[in-house]
Amino acid sequence: MSLTTEPARAEFGYDPFSPEVMADPLPFYRHLREHQPIYYMPEYDMFALSRFDDVMEMLSVTDGTFVPTDGTLPDPGALRRHNNGTVIAPTTAEPLPPYSMFGPPVHEILRQAHVGPLRAGAVRRLADFIREQANERLDLLLPRGRFDLTQHYGGIVAAAVQCHLFRIPLSEAKYLLDTVNAGSLTDEDPQSERSLNRYRPLVELVEGIVRQRRKQGADGTFPLVDGLLTLELDGRKLNNTEIAQTLIVVIIGGSETVPKVVAHGLWELQRHPDQMAAVRADLKTNVPIAFKEMVRLCGPAQWFARTVQRPTSIGGQAMNTGQRVIFLIPSAARDEREYGPDSEEFRWNREIKRWVNFAWGNQFCTGYHLALLEGGILVEEFLRRVPEFEVQEADAVRLPSFFQWGWNELPVTVPVED
Ligand code: HEM
Numbered sequence: 001m002s003l004t005t006e007p008a009r010a011e012f013g014y015d016p017f018s019p020e021v022m023a024d025p026l027p028f029y030r031h032l033r034e035h036q037p038i039y040y041m042p043e044y045d046m047f048a049l050s051r052f053d054d055v056m057e058m059l060s061v062t063d064g065t066f067v068p069t070d071g072t073l074p075d076p077g078a079l080r081r082h083n084n085g086t087v088i089a090p091t092t093a094e095p096l097p098p099y100s101m102f103g104p105p106v107h108e109i110l111r112q113a114h115v116g117p118l119r120a121g122a123v124r125r126l127a128d129f130i131r132e133q134a135n136e137r138l139d140l141l142l143p144r145g146r147f148d149l150t151q152h153y154g155g156i157v158a159a160a161v162q163c164h165l166f167r168i169p170l171s172e173a174k175y176l177l178d179t180v181n182a183g184s185l186t187d188e189d190p191q192s193e194r195s196l197n198r199y200r201p202l203v204e205l206v207e208g209i210v211r212q213r214r215k216q217g218a219d220g221t222f223p224l225v226d227g228l229l230t231l232e233l234d235g236r237k238l239n240n241t242e243i244a245q246t247l248i249v250v251i252i253g254g255s256e257t258v259p260k261v262v263a264h265g266l267w268e269l270q271r272h273p274d275q276m277a278a279v280r281a282d283l284k285t286n287v288p289i290a291f292k293e294m295v296r297l298c299g300p301a302q303w304f305a306r307t308v309q310r311p312t313s314i315g316g317q318a319m320n321t322g323q324r325v326i327f328l329i330p331s332a333a334r335d336e337r338e339y340g341p342d343s344e345e346f347r348w349n350r351e352i353k354r355w356v357n358f359a360w361g362n363q364f365c366t367g368y369h370l371a372l373l374e375g376g377i378l379v380e381e382f383l384r385r386v387p388e389f390e391v392q393e394a395d396a397v398r399l400p401s402f403f404q405w406g407w408n409e410l411p412v413t414v415p416v417e418d
Contacts, residue, residue, distance in 0.1 A: 300406025
């Protein structure tokens, strides 16, 4: 089957874990949007939503009808075990499952307990730090003439921001980034020991931070951790591992997406010299606009899952208790019905009235403000400091993945001054 053209209807099959889909999902999404927008996979008792309106309809239901009780990224083994009409809601008893598996109100309680430093006002205060980090990286990288835009530029800066938030020495930024990246790699066997424990090193790192903070005493001055240390959930405090498991989502979300969007987005500008010139004409005004289009088209996260908690319907499709639904973000983000006939193209000043790239509703990305600020600064400083650059396409790496399908490595060359 050709990977660049839409698969023929008769032979079509979509499985998010199949090697063909993990290598290039876009032709599959095109087909799904056009012919089978709500696609049922009997093996997993799961629907895939590929059109913008259906995704938005589902995410707008916030009453607990759709809750990720099987996890937001369940592995195929878990999905093959069907719920057969019954769902077992997670309880707050020790050990607490990952917080994303809860619906309202527990999910919201855990979210509010740590989200303070990610709110708009708090994030704005990080602007100078991020700009400083971006420039320090560029001071180091530009004289080399060639470097990796994803990992060496945005990756390290994004990880440094997480170090700053979590009071980890900045010298650990590379370790943090490597740990997140290793966790996000998709094994050929998603149920291998490595795959199932892929974020263990990160949990251990954050457990250490929580343990130390507990000893120091939580006085509210380290809100990311203190809020969860002081929280009483159904009459009990959380242990260090439970708090760490809640917080690693911030580090993962904060380290892996923005760098890929920035690197890919800069490449799009390089490929469209007229758009590059237009953005460069007024970086301060234009970069925030262009960065939204970069998020829309270059976001690497493919899908997240929900489990149906009570009989319902989406887009006219009946769904029963226990069935799963995944929403295909890059497909919805390319839906011609929402973004027009050139929806698969990069257009820096596209008017984006609505988007699902940060999800919507209960699980709306808590890193939204940071993502826009950080991404904007990374793009702006790069364009300000680098008058010309060329992405080395032949050496670019985009690893197969059911989840984070984005440019893992994007080497770039820049002219070096004598
Ligand atoms: C362009 C960058 C980003 C994109 C496109 C993005 C996208 C998303 C999406 C789609 C979700 C929803 C997952 C679901 O519905 O199950 C999400 C959740 C989340 N994101 Fe982001 N994200 C980005 C950056 C960040 C950053 C910078 C952080 C950290 C500061 C972050 C932290 C989180 C967290 C903690 C959640 C879970 C929220 C919850 O369940 O309450 N993200 N993100």
